[in-house]
Amino acid sequence: xxxxxxxxxxxxxxxxxxxxxxxxxxxxxxxxxxxxxxxxxxxxxxxxxxxxxxxxxxxxxxxxxxxxxxxxxxxxxxxxxxxxxxxxxxxxxxxxxxxxxxxxxxxxxxxxxxxxxxxxxxxxxxxxxxxxxxxxxxxxxxxxxxxxxxxxxxxxxxxxxxxxxxxxxxxxxxxxxxxxxxxxxxxxxxxxxxxxxxxxxxxxxxxxxxxxxxxxxxxxxxxxxxxxxxxxxxxxxxxxxxxxxxxxxxxxxxxxxxxxxxxxxxxxxxxxxxxxxxxxxxxxxxxxxxxxxxxxxxxxxxxxxxxxxxxxxxxxxxxxxxxxxxxxxxxxxxxxxxxxxxxxxxxxxxxxxxxxxxxxxxxxxx
Numbered sequence: 001x002x003x004x005x006x007x008x009x010x011x012x013x014x015x016x017x018x019x020x021x022x023x024x025x026x027x028x029x030x031x032x033x034x035x036x037x038x039x040x041x042x043x044x045x046x047x048x049x050x051x052x053x054x055x056x057x058x059x060x061x062x063x064x065x066x067x068x069x070x071x072x073x074x075x076x077x078x079x080x081x082x083x084x085x086x087x088x089x090x091x092x093x094x095x096x097x098x099x100x101x102x103x104x105x106x107x108x109x110x111x112x113x114x115x116x117x118x119x120x121x122x123x124x125x126x127x128x129x130x131x132x133x134x135x136x137x138x139x140x141x142x143x144x145x146x147x148x149x150x151x152x153x154x155x156x157x158x159x160x161x162x163x164x165x166x167x168x169x170x171x172x173x174x175x176x177x178x179x180x181x182x183x184x185x186x187x188x189x190x191x192x193x194x195x196x197x198x199x200x201x202x203x204x205x206x207x208x209x210x211x212x213x214x215x216x217x218x219x220x221x222x223x224x225x226x227x228x229x230x231x232x233x234x235x236x237x238x239x240x241x242x243x244x245x246x247x248x249x250x251x252x253x254x255x256x257x258x259x260x261x262x263x264x265x266x267x268x269x270x271x272x273x274x275x276x277x278x279x280x281x282x283x284x285x286x287x288x289x290x291x292x293x294x295x296x297x298x299x300x301x302x303x304x305x306x307x308x309x310x311x312x313x314x315x316x317x318x319x320x321x322x323x324x325x326x327x328x329x330x331x332x333x334x335x336x337x338x339x340x341x342x343x344x345x346x347x348x349x350x351x352x353x354x355x356x357x358x359x360x361x362x363x364x365x366x
Contacts, residue, residue: 003302006295010307014314018291020161024152024168024286029143029199029280031175035193037278038179040269040341048341050130052272053121053256057110057135058142059249061103065146067242068099070290071234073153074297076219080157081301085218092154093224095234099150103143109137119274127242130190130242137194144201154219157294160211167207168281174282179312221299262349270350273341276360277330284322288315327359334359 006013039047061318072095079088113137118128152164175196182192212221252275259267292315330337338351 002301003237003304004305006299006311007307008306010311011314013295014311014318017161017295018288018315018318019164021152021156021291022284022287024164025283025290026167026280026297027168027172028149029283030172031197032251032279033276034176034179035197036272037089039181039190039193042187043189043193043343044126045344045347046126046265046267047130047193047262048272049268050123050127050190051134052252052275053118053123053127053131054135054138054267055275056249056253056256057138059245059252061106061142061146062108063242063245063249065099065149066286067235067238068102068239069095069146069153070149070241071095071238072236073157073293074148074232075230075234076154077157077286077297078301078308081298082219089219089222090224091234092219093222093229094226094230095154096147096150096221097224098231098234100147103146107143107249109249111136119257120257123260124266126263134190134194137198138322141201142353143196143200144205145234147157148201148204148208151205151212153290155208155211155216158216160215161291163211163215167204170207171200171204174203174224174332185322189280190252205306257279266344266347267350269342269344270338270347270354273338273347273351274354275324277337277355278358280284281323281326284326285319288319330359332357346352 025310028108036051037050037052072091074097076088078090079085079091106336113131118124118131125132141195152168153164154159155164177200178196180191182196183190184186209221255271256268259271263270292311296308299305300310335353337355338348342348
């Protein structure tokens with residue numbers, strides 16, 4: 001990667017880095033959608049509702065993980081642009097360890113928050129049972145998911161976005177097969193779907209480790225000297241991601257709080273199915289951001305700030321175009337979309353109505 005090459009082929013470079021990242025992130029989101037699909041068919045509406053009630057937990061992991069990892073990737077990218085590979089490697093190691101430590105710390109706290117959270121939401125019966133069965137396994141999977149995401153950002157920084165995409169494709173296929181096997185064939189219900197996610201995440205983790213041990217040219221695992229300055233800079237750089245994810249998580253909790261009281265589990269189920277589209281589209285945005293981030297950081301490190309700003313503007317244009325495309329697609333299929341997940345006619349009707357209202361947001365999600 002060099003500045004002259006980026007200048008000559010700005011759009012091509014953005015797409016070269018962003019499309020594999022976007023595909024990888026969308027496929028990662030597809031795992032959640034697939035979980036919802038199998039949850040709806042093998043567990044029922046209560047299972048889908050239970051998963052959605054815990055989504056604020058997922059957004060907490062994403063917020064913290066993205067804050068630390070995106071901040072770290074930005075600092076490492078600027079160091080590479082300035083020619084300081086040793087500093088870039090130190091930042092990489094510190095970022096991965098920090099992400100892992102914080103994520104597992106969150107898991108240690110979360111296991112004590114399930115009952116109070118369910119009590120606030122007035123979730124009971126099958127919804128409560130599915131929630132506990134699912135998330136007591138997911139608190140092991142989510143830290144690994146966040147670590148995998150951080151690994152993926154640095155692999156793209158190595159100039160190997162295709163590797164991440166290939167691993168993610170394999171991960172999705174494996175997860176779908178395991179979902180069907182654990183939840184369907186073996187009747188493990190919500191716990192089986194969570195277990196499928198855990199196994200898939202561990203396989204992806206192994207693939208990433210293999211890359212950094214055998215194939216990486218710049219970033220290598222090993223000892224590092226913890227730097228408080230780098231930690232603070234990384235958190236500040238990635239704080240916008242944390243705020244964005246946490247605002248979504250808080251809003252999700254508020255929606256669930258109101259919907260459970262007004263419409264019950266069916267309302268939460270419909271809201272969840274509509275939310276899958278938003279989640280997938282948010283991963284499109286994150287994918288563009290992760291793809292453009294190494295380019296922007298490299299240009300800043302090379303003192304090409306105008307070029308970095310131009311890359312950012314062009315990326316925003318692509319995101320707006322993606323929003324328009326999603327709007328048109330969902331406008332055409334909103335009628336039968338809900339039927340992919342549930343058989344209940346009232347839930348399907350709520351999904352269709354909610355989707356029509358919600359689609360407008362795709363034009364302003366930048």
